[in-house]
Amino acid sequence: xxxxxSVDDRYLTDEHRTIRDLVQEFARERVAPxxxxxxxxxxxxxxxxxxxxxxxxxxIPFPEECAGVGLDTLAxxxxxxxxxxxxxxxxxxxxxHTSLCAAPxxxxxxxxxxxxxxxxxxxxxxxGGFGLTEPQAGSDAGASRTRAVEKRDHWVLNGSxxxxxxxxxxxxxxxxxxxxxxxxxxxxxxxxxxxxxxxxDRARAVGVGHDDALTPIPGFRSGKKExxxxxxxxxxxxxxxxxxxxxxxxxxxxxxxxxxNFLRTLDxxxxxxxxxxxxxxxxxxxxxxxxxxxxxQFGQRICDFQAVRFDLADIALGIExxxxxxxxxxxxxxxxxxxxxxxxxxxxxxxxxAMRASIKAVQLHGGxxxxxxxxxxxxxxxAKICEIGEGTSEIQRLVIARQILGEPEEIIEGER
Amino acid sequence: MxxxxxxxxxxxxxTRIKIAPDGKGIDPTGVKFVLNPYDEFAVEEALRxxxxxxxxTLTAVTxxxxxxxxxxxxxxxxxxxxxxxxxxEPSFDGLGTAEILAEYLKDRPLDLVFFGKQxxxxxxxxxxxxxxxxxxxxxxxxxxxxxxxxxxWHAKREVEGGHEIVEFTTxxxxxxxxxxxxxxxxxxxxxxxAKKKPLEEVEVGTAxxxxxxxxxxxxxxxxxxxxxxEGPEAxxxxxxxxxxxxxxx
Ligand SMILES: Cc1cc2nc3c(=O)[nH]c(=O)nc-3n(C[C@H](O)[C@H](O)[C@H](O)COP(=O)(O)OP(=O)(O)OC[C@H]3O[C@@H](n4cnc5c(N)ncnc54)[C@H](O)[C@@H]3O)c2cc1C
Numbered sequence: 001x002x003x004x005x006s007v008d009d010r011y012l013t014d015e016h017r018t019i020r021d022l023v024q025e026f027a028r029e030r031v032a033p034x035x036x037x038x039x040x041x042x043x044x045x046x047x048x049x050x051x052x053x054x055x056x057x058x059x060i061p062f063p064e065e066c067a068g069v070g071l072d073t074l075a076x077x078x079x080x081x082x083x084x085x086x087x088x089x090x091x092x093x094x095x096x097h098t099s100l101c102a103a104p105x106x107x108x109x110x111x112x113x114x115x116x117x118x119x120x121x122x123x124x125x126x127x128g129g130f131g132l133t134e135p136q137a138g139s140d141a142g143a144s145r146t147r148a149v150e151k152r153d154h155w156v157l158n159g160s161x162x163x164x165x166x167x168x169x170x171x172x173x174x175x176x177x178x179x180x181x182x183x184x185x186x187x188x189x190x191x192x193x194x195x196x197x198x199x200x201d202r203a204r205a206v207g208v209g210h211d212d213a214l215t216p217i218p219g220f221r222s223g224k225k226e227x228x229x230x231x232x233x234x235x236x237x238x239x240x241x242x243x244x245x246x247x248x249x250x251x252x253x254x255x256x257x258x259x260x261n262f263l264r265t266l267d268x269x270x271x272x273x274x275x276x277x278x279x280x281x282x283x284x285x286x287x288x289x290x291x292x293x294x295x296x297q298f299g300q301r302i303c304d305f306q307a308v309r310f311d312l313a314d315i316a317l318g319i320e321x322x323x324x325x326x327x328x329x330x331x332x333x334x335x336x337x338x339x340x341x342x343x344x345x346x347x348x349x350x351x352x353x354a355m356r357a358s359i360k361a362v363q364l365h366g367g368x369x370x371x372x373x374x375x376x377x378x379x380x381x382x383a384k385i386c387e388i389g390e391g392t393s394e395i396q397r398l399v400i401a402r403q404i405l406g407e408p409e410e411i412i413e414g415e416r
Numbered sequence: 417m418x419x420x421x422x423x424x425x426x427x428x429x430x431t432r433i434k435i436a437p438d439g440k441g442i443d444p445t446g447v448k449f450v451l452n453p454y455d456e457f458a459v460e461e462a463l464r465x466x467x468x469x470x471x472x473t474l475t476a477v478t479x480x481x482x483x484x485x486x487x488x489x490x491x492x493x494x495x496x497x498x499x500x501x502x503x504x505e506p507s508f509d510g511l512g513t514a515e516i517l518a519e520y521l522k523d524r525p526l527d528l529v530f531f532g533k534q535x536x537x538x539x540x541x542x543x544x545x546x547x548x549x550x551x552x553x554x555x556x557x558x559x560x561x562x563x564x565x566x567x568x569w570h571a572k573r574e575v576e577g578g579h580e581i582v583e584f585t586t587x588x589x590x591x592x593x594x595x596x597x598x599x600x601x602x603x604x605x606x607x608x609x610a611k612k613k614p615l616e617e618v619e620v621g622t623a624x625x626x627x628x629x630x631x632x633x634x635x636x637x638x639x640x641x642x643x644x645x646e647g648p649e650a651x652x653x654x655x656x657x658x659x660x661x662x663x664x665x
Contacts, residue, residue: 002430002448004446015607015608015611018489018493018607019604019607021448022601022602022604022607025450025601026601028430051601054600054601054603055601055602055603055604056603056604056605057604060604064605069604069605069608070608071604071608075604
């Protein structure tokens with residue numbers, strides 16, 4: 001059963017709707033049949049990623065001269081949301097690649113960097129990722145220990161990044177590192193680093209994911225793949241920097257602006273995460289409406305029990321609220337207005353909604369919902385990370401509080 | 417190479433269909449409409465032939481109302497160059513529709529005219545053959561493979577229990593079957609480009625119906641599962657029912 005919401009009428013154009021229909025069809029025909037298996041085997045969806053690249057899903061908000069599609073943030077969100085209704089791992093492939101890697105290169109990169117890296121990312125030729133988190137620096141990203149030391153004609157980077165989406169499968173990364181300053185007042189900068197995908201054979205077979213023309217950075221490689229609760233078909237890995245030799249021209253943005261820039265990057269990323277979480281909640285409700293409409297106990301359909309109706313109504317209400325928050329944040333962004341507060345609110349609300357909705361979905365499926373025969377247990381596992389990645393729910397609350405108190409970004413507790 | 421693909425707007429296979437109160441059609445409220453699935457194979461094959469040829473024009477044609485423009489936009493988004501809406505009402509039987517299509521096609525340069533082998537809503541399977549007849553062109557239906565060797569076209573078509581290979585020369589009419597290819601999804605760029613491609617409208621009026629739809633009836637309600645028993649003693653009863661009632665053994 002497909003949910004239809006009039007909220008769409010308020011924010012979306014006909015073009016957005018056509019895109020929604022297209023991705024919905026793709027998700028139904030290509031993603032739904034393989035999602036369970038990919039999850040069980042923790043396998044990256046290379047075939048589908050190749051098709052998604054052909055459809056242009058990896059370059060939605062970038063101009064055509066950068067090999068992008070030239071659409072807006074709402075178009076990106078609609079795509080992420082539709083994929084997440086069926087499988088969150090497919091959705092984060094688009095989200096992380098676009099918002100966390102291609103977007104900062106578009107926003108802060110030079111013409112040359114856009115030409116070399118963004119065109120390949122936007123065309124979906126290779127996958128990208130964003131390396132911020134470190135073993136000792138999670139919520140407190142300013143505690144970064146990855147160091148970049150300037151030499152005559154290059155930088156030398158040492159350190160390690162963990163939990164990096166596309167760490168193994170990707171080839172282009174935006175990496176943050178400390179380029180100077182002292183504890184408490186570190187100077188952080190961003191760099192563009194390249195390496196070969198760890199799935200060279202698969203990438204060659206599907207024709208996407210590798211480009212011989214990119215020169216790998218010596219001393220930069222991916223480490224072990226995480227075995228995760230959810231997002232199992234997404235590739236999450238450590239990235240290791242051992243005397244990595246990074247050319248001077250790979251500095252992204254101005255030296256020392258890394259912190260400011262990744263905060264901006266995360267603001268956008270959070271709207272994407274909100275859309276992903278929203279998609280999970282919608283998928284969970286759709287499956288639950290179908291199931292409770294068929295399953296009978298005590299001589300009636302499950303959905304005819306009043307207590308069940310209360311739950312269904314609450315989730316539907318949450319989705320309606322989440323849509324407004326998310327699309328509104330995107331509209332602000334596309335209109336060039338500040339959206340930090342709204343992005344955090346959307347991300348916080350939708351990720352908690354996804355968790356609530358998917359737990360309810362499992363509950364209303366009873367024992368069947370606890371098995372892999374039905375997709376709702378996967379949705380429940382996939383929902384949890386939305387409350388952790390790109391700033392935990394606690395950090396979102398701190399961001400919102402700081403915004404409403406009118407405080408500058410820097411003084412959030414735990415973040416320097 | 418000039419290729420025309422005739423397409424039709426039909427209800428999505430995933431939609432739950434309700435019969436309209438007058439019993440002579442479906443209630444369109446809340447129904448999602450899509451490009452007829454068999455037409456997708458036709459469009460894909462036409463696109464591939466054009467791409468292989470490296471030149472030519474691919475025109476999408478449909479007979480229908482204003483809403484059918486959406487279907488034409490889908491075909492344009494997949495890669496067709498231009499589209500024509502023959503604005504009018506299709507007939508229930510194929511002939512009236514075929515007459516209008518043939519009338520439109522007869523004076524145009526044509527190498528191949530593609531159709532899906534049937535529309536999934538009325539399942540009549542008539543229009544491709546009738547158009548071919550009216551245009552006096554060869555017609556190959558239920559095509560699962562299409563090749564051109566030394567200027568001669570070869571088509572593999574599905575027949576009961578096997579395949580038939582036929583040869584023909586163009587101009588010709590082809591009706592596509594599932595398996596002919598794997599249709600592409602339109603790209604986002606394709607969707608945007610489609611808005612700018614030419615979409616011509618020609619008023620054609622209502623097609624003449626020689627067969628009138630009297631009444632639609634829904635399929636019988638599906639019966640729930642039957643519990644026959646447990647263990648080896650239930651097997652003979654199961655076999656009996658499969659043989660005598662379900663008639664599958
Ligand atoms: C599947 C997956 C994909 C990821 N992808 C990426 C990626 O692509 N790139 C990337 O850079 N990172 C990525 N991450 C990392 C993710 O962003 C971090 O895990 C997240 O920011 C939390 O950091 P942490 O794990 O170190 O937890 P910690 O910061 O150690 O937090 C532990 C707990 O303490 C709480 N806490 C911390 N500080 C405060 C405070 N000031 N007030 C109140 N509570 C607080 C947190 O909310 C949390 O509940 C990914 C993680 C996962 C699991």
